[in-house]
Amino acid sequence: MDDLLRLDDRLDGDQRLIRDTVRSFVADRVLPHVGDWFEEGTFPARELAPELGSLGLLGMHLEGHGCAGTDATSYGVACRELEAGDSGLRSFVSVQGSLAMFPIWRYGSEEQKSEWLPRMARGEAIGCFGLTEPDHGSDPASMRTYAKRDGADWVLNGSKMWITNGSIADVAVVWAQTDDGIRGFIVPTDTPGFSAPEIRKKLSLRASVTSSLYFDDVRLPSSAVLPGVRGLKGPLSCLSEARFGIIWGAVGAARACVESAVEYAQTRVQFGKPIGAFQLTQEKLAWMYVGLAQAGLTALHLGALKDAGALEPRQISFGKMANVRAALDIAREARSILGGNGITLEYPVIRHMNNLESVLTYEGTQEIHTLVLGEALTGLSAYR
Numbered sequence: 001m002d003d004l005l006r007l008d009d010r011l012d013g014d015q016r017l018i019r020d021t022v023r024s025f026v027a028d029r030v031l032p033h034v035g036d037w038f039e040e041g042t043f044p045a046r047e048l049a050p051e052l053g054s055l056g057l058l059g060m061h062l063e064g065h066g067c068a069g070t071d072a073t074s075y076g077v078a079c080r081e082l083e084a085g086d087s088g089l090r091s092f093v094s095v096q097g098s099l100a101m102f103p104i105w106r107y108g109s110e111e112q113k114s115e116w117l118p119r120m121a122r123g124e125a126i127g128c129f130g131l132t133e134p135d136h137g138s139d140p141a142s143m144r145t146y147a148k149r150d151g152a153d154w155v156l157n158g159s160k161m162w163i164t165n166g167s168i169a170d171v172a173v174v175w176a177q178t179d180d181g182i183r184g185f186i187v188p189t190d191t192p193g194f195s196a197p198e199i200r201k202k203l204s205l206r207a208s209v210t211s212s213l214y215f216d217d218v219r220l221p222s223s224a225v226l227p228g229v230r231g232l233k234g235p236l237s238c239l240s241e242a243r244f245g246i247i248w249g250a251v252g253a254a255r256a257c258v259e260s261a262v263e264y265a266q267t268r269v270q271f272g273k274p275i276g277a278f279q280l281t282q283e284k285l286a287w288m289y290v291g292l293a294q295a296g297l298t299a300l301h302l303g304a305l306k307d308a309g310a311l312e313p314r315q316i317s318f319g320k321m322a323n324v325r326a327a328l329d330i331a332r333e334a335r336s337i338l339g340g341n342g343i344t345l346e347y348p349v350i351r352h353m354n355n356l357e358s359v360l361t362y363e364g365t366q367e368i369h370t371l372v373l374g375e376a377l378t379g380l381s382a383y384r
């Protein structure tokens with residue numbers, strides 16, 4: 001599809017190379033199979049992780065320890081192209097790089113970094129991020145999972161819910177209350193007392209593994225705690241990294257829906273002409289494209305701010321809220337253009353549409369980001 005506003009002209013040579021590399025990886029390795037993965041409720045993480053690692057996509061915006069060390073816009077472009085394949089694929093890469101590797105990279109000891117980051121960057125070790133609990137989602141500060149000191153050790157008890165990659169992970173970064181506030185712990189998933197059953201019956205993000213985590217007297221050495229951070233700012237800083245990827249990823253999912261709808265509208269004939277020749281269809285397509293291009297501009301601008309070291313959490317909330325809403329609206333409109341075919345996995349649209357329902361909720365719900373913007377505009381907090 002034509003890039004009408006020439007937005008990708010803003011990308012430099014390296015960023016375009018990353019775009020083209022990830023786009024062809026998705027075309028070859030993901031698009032031929034992802035409808036089946038979605039239908040079967042599977043994601044071949046062990047197979048794909050080393051390939052994603054060899055492309056430098058795992059922890060790609062981190063420096064050192066085997067990570068590619070790209071700029072933020074490159075990371076965004078990669079997320080856009082991955083999510084044009086499927087939000088589950090982008091979620092895997094976001095969780096690995098931004099939610100599991102980032103806290104180790106940013107707050108970990110040298111030993112923790114050298115133990116985990118090179119293997120995670122190569123895709124040999126898979127990570128997950130445990131913040132949400134069954135009774136504490138939007139309000140993680142109220143979490144109940146507790147790590148108590150026992151001599152030199154820590155003993156972890158509690159549970160987490162909705163954890164991407166949970167049952168396939170080698171390592172979980174778990175956030176828990178302690179006598180000293182919220183701390184982050186590196187928990188190898190073979191530690192006795194740890195279990196991670198998969199959550200089934202999902203109708204969204206089906207090509208992604210989602211699990212509960214249970215900690216039953218999980219004994220950890222003193223070296224398991226992330227030394228560099230205390231309090232909720234630890235997990236929130238990781239979420240800021242991952243949300244930045246979602247801002248771009250949503251553009252990819254939306255683009256896939258627009259492309260599918262345009263192609264369908266050009267070839268599906270009713271009343272003797274292509275449905276794309278009807279003005280009602282053209283109006284839908286025109287507004288879908290406006291939404292897509294505006295979301296793309298937002299992503300580019302926030303990428304430039306992040307590369308300048310100037311991106312603020314409330315700007316990330318703006319982007320997550322605006323771009324995921326735009327992508328979901330575009331997916332729903334595309335679904336209607338495809339008529340009955342819009343509800344099958346023969347086309348990517350309903351898969352993206354269902355996935356985006358999760359993207360709207362995770363990493364801060366639409367409502368919570370609305371409250372962040374409301375507070376930014378009024379100076380008044382409306383969370384409680």
Ligand SMILES: Cc1cc2nc3c(=O)[nH]c(=O)nc-3n(C[C@H](O)[C@H](O)[C@H](O)COP(=O)(O)OP(=O)(O)OC[C@H]3O[C@@H](n4cnc5c(N)ncnc54)[C@H](O)[C@@H]3O)c2cc1C
Nearest residue numbers: 129130131132137138162163164205358362363365367383
């Ligand atoms: C597929 C999937 C993967 C996920 N992966 C992870 C992961 O890897 N790690 C992880 O830690 N978590 C993960 N999550 C959890 C996700 O971040 C939470 O679902 C999300 O934060 C919302 O929490 P909740 O589901 O408990 O909803 P709740 O917090 O119970 O919210 C329910 C509704 O109430 C609204 N609401 C809540 N508080 C307010 C308020 N103050 N004002 C107005 N409205 C409010 C919400 O916006 C929402 O509409 C995942 C979720 C999904 C669906």
